[in-house]
Amino acid sequence: MRLTGWSTSLTFAIAAVVVLLGMSTVGAQSPGAAAAGQGEVTFTRDVAPILQKACQNCHRPGSVAPMSLLTYEDARPWARSIKQRVSTREMPPWYIDRTVGVKKFIDDPSLSDEEIAKIVKWADAGAPRGNQADMPPPRQFADADKWAIGKPDYVVAIPEEYVVKANGADDWPQIEVDTQLTEDRYIKAVETKPSKINIVHHVTAYMLGENGDPAGEQFLSEYAMGKNGDVFPEGAGRLIKAGTKLRLEMHYHSVGEEVRDRTQIGFVFYPKGYVPKRVAITSRVGSGGGSDLDIPAGADNVRTDGYTRMTKAAKITGFQPHMHNRGKMQCVEAIYPNLQTEMLSCARFNFGWALVYNYADDAAPLVPAGTLLHIISVHDNSAGNKGNPDPKNWAGNGNRTIDEMAFSWMSWYDLTDDEYRQEVAARNALRATSTGTSR
Amino acid sequence: MTLARRFLPWLVLGSLALAPVSTALIDAQQLPPINVKRTTGQSIVPVFEGWERNPDDTFSLVFGYMNRNYAEGISVAVGPANRFEPGDADRGQPTYFYPRRQQFQFRARVPKDWGDKELIWTLNVNGQTERAYGSLKPVWELSRSVIVDNVHGNANINLASKDQPPSLQVDPVPSSVSLGAGLTLTGAVPIPTASRHRRSRGRAALPSAGPTPKRRRRSSTCRSPRRCAFRQDCPRGGLSIAVPPR
Numbered sequence: 001m002r003l004t005g006w007s008t009s010l011t012f013a014i015a016a017v018v019v020l021l022g023m024s025t026v027g028a029q030s031p032g033a034a035a036a037g038q039g040e041v042t043f044t045r046d047v048a049p050i051l052q053k054a055c056q057n058c059h060r061p062g063s064v065a066p067m068s069l070l071t072y073e074d075a076r077p078w079a080r081s082i083k084q085r086v087s088t089r090e091m092p093p094w095y096i097d098r099t100v101g102v103k104k105f106i107d108d109p110s111l112s113d114e115e116i117a118k119i120v121k122w123a124d125a126g127a128p129r130g131n132q133a134d135m136p137p138p139r140q141f142a143d144a145d146k147w148a149i150g151k152p153d154y155v156v157a158i159p160e161e162y163v164v165k166a167n168g169a170d171d172w173p174q175i176e177v178d179t180q181l182t183e184d185r186y187i188k189a190v191e192t193k194p195s196k197i198n199i200v201h202h203v204t205a206y207m208l209g210e211n212g213d214p215a216g217e218q219f220l221s222e223y224a225m226g227k228n229g230d231v232f233p234e235g236a237g238r239l240i241k242a243g244t245k246l247r248l249e250m251h252y253h254s255v256g257e258e259v260r261d262r263t264q265i266g267f268v269f270y271p272k273g274y275v276p277k278r279v280a281i282t283s284r285v286g287s288g289g290g291s292d293l294d295i296p297a298g299a300d301n302v303r304t305d306g307y308t309r310m311t312k313a314a315k316i317t318g319f320q321p322h323m324h325n326r327g328k329m330q331c332v333e334a335i336y337p338n339l340q341t342e343m344l345s346c347a348r349f350n351f352g353w354a355l356v357y358n359y360a361d362d363a364a365p366l367v368p369a370g371t372l373l374h375i376i377s378v379h380d381n382s383a384g385n386k387g388n389p390d391p392k393n394w395a396g397n398g399n400r401t402i403d404e405m406a407f408s409w410m411s412w413y414d415l416t417d418d419e420y421r422q423e424v425a426a427r428n429a430l431r432a433t434s435t436g437t438s439r
Numbered sequence: 440m441t442l443a444r445r446f447l448p449w450l451v452l453g454s455l456a457l458a459p460v461s462t463a464l465i466d467a468q469q470l471p472p473i474n475v476k477r478t479t480g481q482s483i484v485p486v487f488e489g490w491e492r493n494p495d496d497t498f499s500l501v502f503g504y505m506n507r508n509y510a511e512g513i514s515v516a517v518g519p520a521n522r523f524e525p526g527d528a529d530r531g532q533p534t535y536f537y538p539r540r541q542q543f544q545f546r547a548r549v550p551k552d553w554g555d556k557e558l559i560w561t562l563n564v565n566g567q568t569e570r571a572y573g574s575l576k577p578v579w580e581l582s583r584s585v586i587v588d589n590v591h592g593n594a595n596i597n598l599a600s601k602d603q604p605p606s607l608q609v610d611p612v613p614s615s616v617s618l619g620a621g622l623t624l625t626g627a628v629p630i631p632t633a634s635r636h637r638r639s640r641g642r643a644a645l646p647s648a649g650p651t652p653k654r655r656r657r658s659s660t661c662r663s664p665r666r667c668a669f670r671q672d673c674p675r676g677g678l679s680i681a682v683p684p685r
Binding site: 168169170254292294297302305378390392393394398402 | 470471472473474476484485486487489505507540542569570571572576577578579580581582584585588589
């Protein structure tokens, strides 16, 4: 079987399931439907504003989504699928478990229960258009909308298009990029954007040392399929020096047709001269579990545990699960030095959307020195996993797309023990005065 | 057409449609139990690693294994408990299995018309039967860089792609030599570019944009950047170098 056929079959299978699932649920009373109220829900008055806010950035011509949702004519044929995808919280892509740990995030695109109820009610009612006078003005899209981190201050790209053959083994080219930066700058946010997302498994970017010396190499950022961007908390940043050259560790895979990619990296900088107090750190956490990965053929709910010790007190600023096609969910738990445990976050995993969940500053976990971060990964190697490339075979740790992984990219900045105590005291005081805030 | 046949396709499709609902949702309260790391008594999983193209248009299916025991190495003779099928049960597989994961251990060649068939490696250890299904599915295609990346880490990829196995080129030798007269052999050991750039594992392996670093000379006759000459004076009465036929 060729990849082309496999991909195509998979696409049709998923599409069939989505459509059928939509059909099977249309007409049924969905959770939260009553919350939409008793009045008629129309596209122009109720649904279009939701689509503009949460969907159209991707669902518009020239963007990454397969269909446009700009107009009623665009959206109407997809009403049932839209209902299915939003009511199961498959869309907008945001897979955090809302019943666990931290609940406040930066740039959370997910819909409220009320918004979901409106869409469900609209689809159930036959997707009425409504009064054209209620239609909000079309959303204006600037180039900035193409970047999850907002309009970048600076963009670099790989020197030339990289050609990925229609068929072949996975490919890991190392590509050097001269940033041509003329002054030192502190990074507030960074995002990697392949021009063709379907062939790019990951991009790990490193800043080479002075004069391109690999010996002084430092981590810059990581991208995996569908990732948004790393946004550091106010006052935390990562220095990129003038003249820095980057090493981009690319991972391409073939998809049955020749594809050309020219990956870019966008930066949002702090103002010139501003020196953030904190150094933003991003690192693999729980990788130790990966070497133990043992995912039997055909098995679902296979658990793997990995641990990383935080040598210093820290404020955890982001959680990005990393698995491959068989990834199902991942959790990060803090095991404190006093052996108390706290589950910080769990998220369902979708290989096509390797999202980073950036914690809101007033909810970001504070951990003392010596805390163990415990990464719990769950894989599904059964035939029931429609993205599984080969359920007949065992799967373990490896770098290919067809192999598996089980770790998390965690972001944080270090605190001194005194700073940690002060932050905890401030957080407790805030909680005491604000009953509506929780994490 | 019977009722069962008539509705079977719809039942199948219906099951497919409902499948994501029943399997997609798992939350923290439903986490599976933690795995216990056991030193002995566990099974060994044969692992299909992928396939390679051979110059003669045949293919090699590459296998490894995962010995689930953290301490116990196990011997399993080729036979009913360690066999390939179809065809020859012995395809060069190991008969001693070290603990834990051992990648890319051996190749089993299949003909160029292998097509969609599967080559199955079965291991029965500690009462448990495990199988690996080797095939030529495109997603399993291997390359040298895939193996290097998985075994040695990504930073060595660029070097590895240029690196080649060592070889020895010996200049023509006299067709005959008198016993006890001694013989001088001259030749060269080509040094791949990658060997001259090699850095420690984990460091970057970028193509150099600047001048090529100087190579440490191996002998006074080493002049060419890509060909290091040697001279071997053999003692009287015997040769100390095995020279392959040219």
